[in-house]
Amino acid sequence: MKCNFCLKEGINHTIEFMGLSKQVVAFNCNCFDKEEARKEAERHQKALDKRLNNSLISKRFKNVSFETIEKTEHYNFCLNYANNFNKDTEQGFILSGNIGTGKTTHAVAICRLLMGRGYKTILITMSNLLDRFNDCYNDQSMNKQKILDWLLSYDFIVIDDMGKETYTEARKSNAFDVFNEIYKQCKPVCITGTNKSLRNLKTISDFEDIFDRLHETCTQLSFEGTSKRRD
Numbered sequence: 461m462k463c464n465f466c467l468k469e470g471i472n473h474t475i476e477f478m479g480l481s482k483q484v485v486a487f488n489c490n491c492f493d494k495e496e497a498r499k500e501a502e503r504h505q506k507a508l509d510k511r512l513n514n515s516l517i518s519k520r521f522k523n524v525s526f527e528t529i530e531k532t533e534h535y536n537f538c539l540n541y542a543n544n545f546n547k548d549t550e551q552g553f554i555l556s557g558n559i560g561t562g563k564t565t566h567a568v569a570i571c572r573l574l575m576g577r578g579y580k581t582i583l584i585t586m587s588n589l590l591d592r593f594n595d596c597y598n599d600q601s602m603n604k605q606k607i608l609d610w611l612l613s614y615d616f617i618v619i620d621d622m623g624k625e626t627y628t629e630a631r632k633s634n635a636f637d638v639f640n641e642i643y644k645q646c647k648p649v650c651i652t653g654t655n656k657s658l659r660n661l662k663t664i665s666d667f668e669d670i671f672d673r674l675h676e677t678c679t680q681l682s683f684e685g686t687s688k689r690r691d
Contacts, residue, residue, distance in 0.1 A: 465491035511575040517568060517583050524568040530688070534681045538566050542573040545616070545648075552617075552648040554680040556655050560687025563652040567618045570650070574616050582611070583618040586635070587625035593634040604634070608641050617642065618650040623657025632666045643673040651678065 461470045470485035512522070526539050541553075555563040564583075571581040589611070596602045611617065627635070642649050651674060653661075661667050 461485045463487045463489055463491050465489075465495060507578075508575055511580055512572075515571060515575065515581050515583060517571065521564065521568045521583075524565050525572045526569045529565045529569050530562065532562055532566070532683070534562075534566060534683070537681070538570055539573075542570045542577075545574055545577070545579065547615070549648050550646045550677060552678045553650040554658075554674060554678045555650065555652045555683065556658055556680065557683030558686060559654055561683035561685050562688065563683050564620055566681075566683075567620065567650050567652055571616065571618060579615040580613065581616040581618070582614045583620055585620050585625070586622045589619065589638065590625060590631045590634055593631075604637065608637065611638065612641060612645050612647055614647075616648055616650070618652070620652050621657075622651050622653040623661045624653075627664055632664065636666050636670060639670045639673055643677065649674075649678065 462468065463470065466489050468487060468489050470487045473484050473486055475482045475484055526535070526542075529535070538553075553567075555567060557563055568583060571583060574581050592602075592607050593604060596604060596607070625631070639649075651658075662671060
């Protein structure tokens with residue numbers, strides 16, 4: 461009998477067990493181990509692809525990782541956070557700064573490393589998230605609690621470009637419920653936004669309570685400089 465992979469001839473052996481004899485073939489190669497390793501890598505890649513698809517990270521950021529982004533002053537801090545992340549991690553981030561200074565790319569790099577480690581992550585704008593609550597009026601199969609449960613099913617939540625959205629009383633109420641549930645369930649959240657947009661949010665009623673919760677559970681990192689998109 462030959463190995464199915466390298467076609468080397470096997471060696472016949474007789475095994476005695478409890479008075480019974482059995483003929484087996486042994487192969488002097490490691491093809492089986494290599495094939496198992498290949499299958500495991502394939503399973504891992506399929507699981508990673510599924511987590512990446514479910515993360516809602518846009519095509520623009522699909523290839524962003526710690527290997528591709530610039531090593532800023534916050535690079536090592538974010539890398540260490542992702543490497544030491546576990547199910548008990550509660551601390552998150554507020555990434556603030558001018559437009560184009562690397563806030564979203566650092567958040568995505570954290571997500572990518574965490575997904576590689578088997579965690580579920582999501583990156584969604586606050587506007588997109590609030591629109592999902594609005595959709596409940598048109599879709600009877602959805603309700604606020606289902607959306608909150610869906611969001612809280614992720615291990616690490618990124619709410620990107622916060623402060624660009626508009627607010628009605630209903631949207632303010634939904635925003636408070638989002639952050640209140642994140643706070644109560646001890647979920648780590650990362651907020652990105654420009655200095656101006658985050659300042660504007662603090663002038664909106666009901667957001668004082670939201671930022672009070674965020675400042676308790678989030679480390680603030682400030683990204684300085686001008687937009688790297690114009691370099």
